[in-house]
Amino acid sequence: MKRTFVVYLVVLLFAFDLAGEEFSEPYQNIKSYIERGNLKTAQESLSDLLKIYPDDAVLQLYQNKLWIAYADSFFQKGSINLALSYYSKVDKEWANNPHVKSQIRKCLNNFKSVSEIQRLPAKMIENTEPTVSTIPSEGILSGLEEIKDQISNVQWIAFLNLGILSILIGYSVFFRKR
Numbered sequence: 816m817k818r819t820f821v822v823y824l825v826v827l828l829f830a831f832d833l834a835g836e837e838f839s840e841p842y843q844n845i846k847s848y849i850e851r852g853n854l855k856t857a858q859e860s861l862s863d864l865l866k867i868y869p870d871d872a873v874l875q876l877y878q879n880k881l882w883i884a885y886a887d888s889f890f891q892k893g894s895i896n897l898a899l900s901y902y903s904k905v906d907k908e909w910a911n912n913p914h915v916k917s918q919i920r921k922c923l924n925n926f927k928s929v930s931e932i933q934r935l936p937a938k939m940i941e942n943t944e945p946t947v948s949t950i951p952s953e954g955i956l957s958g959l960e961e962i963k964d965q966i967s968n969v970q971w972i973a974f975l976n977l978g979i980l981s982i983l984i985g986y987s988v989f990f991r992k993r
Contacts, residue, residue: 819987823980845877849884857881871961879905883915890918895925 841864848857858881865874886901899922905915 819983823983826980842873842877845874845881849877849880852884854881854884854888868961873962875908879909879912883912886915886918890922895922898922 841860845857845860845864848854848860857877861874861878861881864871865878868874882901882905886898886905889895889901890898899919902915902919902922905912906919909915
C-alpha cells in the first residue's frame, strides 16, 4: 500500500510540475533574454506569443521593457532619434513610467536647435510631463482577466488530480487484496 501511495504521489507531483511550467516558461524565457541583453531573440519569442495572445498584459509589459532596452542601447550609442522613437512607443502604452519620461526629456535636451525639435512628430514631444493617473487601460484589464482565467484553469486541473488521487487511494485501501 505504501508503494502504491508513493507512486500516486509522484504522479501527482509530476502533473503539478507540468501544469506550472506550461504557463511560466515562455514568460521566463522572454524575461531572461531581455535581462541578458539578447533583444533580438526576445523580440522573436515575444512576437510569436503576441500573435497568439494579443491582449496578454504580461506580454505587453515585456514588449514595453524590450522597447525600453532598445531605446536605452540606442541612447548610449548616441542615436537619439531612434531612442526617442522607442521611448515614445513605450510612452503611449505605459504613460506613467518615470524612466521613460526622463529619458524623453534627455533626448529632447540633446537636440542642437529648436528647428531639429520642430521636425520631430508632435507625438514624440507631447506628454513628457509626469502623469498622475494610475487608471489601467482596457488592454491591461482584459489581459489581467485572461491571466485570472488561466489561473482558474490550473486550479481546476489541480483539483481534478487531487480527486483522482483520492479515488485511487480509496480504491487501494478499501478494495485491496488481503
